[in-house]
Amino acid sequence: MTTILLYNSLSNNKILEEIKIEPTTILDIPKVIELMKAHQQVAYCEWENFSLLERTILENPCTNLIAKKGNEIIGALIGGSFGIRGTISHIALAETYRKKGVGRALANQAFEGFKSIGIQRIFLFIMDDNLVAYTFWKEMGFQQVEGETTLELDL
Secondary structure, three states: OEEEEEEEOOOOOEEEEEEEEEEOOHHHHHHHHHHHHOOHHHOOOOOOOHHHHHHHHHHOHHHEEEEEEOOEEEEEEEEEEEOOEEEEEEEEEOHHHOOOOHHHHHHHHHHHHHHHOOOOEEEEOOOOOOHHHHHHHHHOOOOOOOOOOOOOOOO
């Protein structure tokens, strides 16, 4: 678990809030789904339901994380692995906590989780028009892959 302290720079760096980054539990799933669906740019699909997320959390406990302020879930990252690569499926953060290091803390803890299970490369997909996500992930060190095309099939 990681703790982030958010300070008020206008009042002698007084601690305003304490945010905890921790693994997602089964009990967190309804709130995580609600958070993902509340952000259209996350592109959370209807078929990504409770049982699918439950299986993902059980299979990849160190790469599925939430950010909490007290008992309120203010952010979540859904990640997993298959074979030799890891993937970050979604990240969502309450608007008021953006640009405060919470998303970066979620991502960095997920990176550590991936490393702990031997994953050396992570990939993710970003909607073409989601400049905020593109900028965030580029700042986190991701590079656009030239010469690859993504294909997918809904079953």
